[in-house]
Amino acid sequence: MARLIFITGGVVSSLGKGLASAALGALLQARGYKVRLRKLDPYLNVDPGTMSPFQHGEVYVTDDGAETDLDLGHYERFTGVSARKSDNVTSGRIYSQVIEKERKGGYLGRTVQVIPHVTDMIKEFVLADIDGLDFLLVEIGGTVGDIEGLPFFEAIRQLHNDLGRGQTAFIHLTLVPYIEAAGELKTKPTQHSVKELRAIGIQPDILLCRTSHPLPDDDRRKIGLFCNLPAERVIPAMDLDTIYRVPEAYHAVGLDTELLRVFGIDNAPPPDLSRWKAVVNKVKNPEGEVRIAVVGKYMQVKDSYKSLSEALTHGGIANNVKVHLDWIDSEVFERDDAASFLEEVDGILVPGGFGERGTEGKIGAVKFARERKVPFFGICYGLHMAVIEAARDLAGLDGAGTTEIGHPRHPVIGLMTEWVKGNQVESRAANGDMGGTMRLGAYPANLTPGSKVAEVYGALEISERHRHRYEVNTNYAKDLAKHGMEVSGWSPDGRLPEIMEIPDHPWFIGVQFHPELKSRPLEPHPLFTSFIAAAVQKSRLV
Ligand code: GLN
Secondary structure, eight states: OOEEEEEEOSSSSSSSSHHHHHHHHHHHHHHHOOOEEEEESSSSSSSGGGGGGHHHHHOETTTTTOOOHHHHHHHHHHHHHOOOGGGEEEHHHHHHHHHHHTTTTTTTSSSIIIIIIIIIHHHHHHHHOOTTTTTTEEESSSSOGGGGGHHHHHHHHHHHHHOOTSEEEEEEEEEEEETTTTTOOOOHHHHHHHHHHHHHHHSSSSEEEEESOOHHHHHHHHHHHTSSSOOOGGEEEEEEOOOOGGGHHHHHHHHHHHHHTTOOOOOOOOOHHHHHHHHHHHHHSEEEEEEEEEEETTOGGGGGGHHHHHHHHHHHHHHHHEEEEEEETTTTTSSSHHHHHHHTTOOOOEEESSSSTTTTHHHHHHHHHTTTTTTTTETTTHHHHHHHHHHTHHHHHHHHEETSSSSOOOEEEEEOOEEEETTTTEETTTTSHHHHHHHHEEEEEEEEESSSHHHHHHSSSSEEEEEEEEEGGGGGHHHHHTTEEEOOOOOSSSSSSSEOOSSSSEEEEEEEEEEGOBTTTOOOOOOHHHHHHHHHHHHHOO
């Protein structure tokens, strides 16, 4: 059976627990182990799909159509293992399943309680679907001591007992802050955090201590003494210049070696980290730089576009260049001239989004890119904006728009109420529930032979992940094609346009799906590789 590694956090949030878990997964993988990562989120939303990106960052969509926490994006990018619906659960989902079971009479006769019924449901979730794995890494969201996290901590405590010796390990991520005025690192917050953990019955096997300064051996011994573990299992995790260095850096300080010892494994083969080293090398030694403007709405919170900024970096890795991102709130184009912001950039990307605010500014950015022949990449809402711009300015359809905002005279983007997935017809209603009602997850598309995208992918059949309600209205496709914008990717039934492009432009592609979700540092996505290549071309022309 798979061995379980639980990763908890303490002291403060935002220590990069997701990234640490993902990098540890990659490190175990580099030793030849089969791994999967999972996240338990203590909040009460059933999934993060209904949360604002301002609140919670990006919603990461899996192939099987789940809207999940953005940490699953880190997991996929570091391990290359596609996440599934069964890899992320929230308190909201656990409680709704318990209550559903109670209503159906599943607990007949008994009082339904957090322990054992909620904790059993959590344990069932953790242990489901893990056949064939060597290690399952389970990250618990939030920090120890949060009220809402308690059932999860209790469940993993029980699992440690249920599964017996050598089957589980607890890693606790803490902060060892450096106090400038005293010129000292402070271990007290870590001691308190572990005290909290032990009070609920969990003794960490390894402490991973985030620090901005090297952690002296004396401090490691002191932490070990107070927290009841050997000094070599108090592992410093220094801040690094690039996230791709994390697997290598963790190995250098012995994280994987100590972790394997917790499981009684002393003779594991050393990890092959050559691919990660190659990525770090490329990131640290670029041959040039391109500037890409990302014109969107959730610009203050970079985590809202986590996968996107990662995918753009991957495109840079593939082209040996550094990608400098200008995050521009599209609303500024509604006040000032777009040109003054976009004059210097080598590529323009309009990402996904929802709602009316900032749309005219995004359309302005598309117009600039189209007219000035700047490489343009539109993703989901970005595609919608590109179609609206082309309809208005190329095809002369005044009042072209999307039915997502009002009732435009020419609804070039509209709500599809029915579509086909596999052999099934799926449907959505305009006034239905908001949660989980989008076209979600992986759908295949057929590419037009001879099109730009067919060249970019080097294939005619692709599969990409979706998260949207509205689609390009095919009634306008002919008119748009006559004026230079063509559909170059279709759903297999030929009903939904998946990709639009302007052939008479150096690089102008809009896609209905989210290719950024599938890009990985070791395997950059072809669309991002090609977009950055076009930006490199452009930068050399000026
Ligand atoms: N708001 C658009 C829709 O729902 C686009 C969504 C997105 O960009 N992810 O169709």
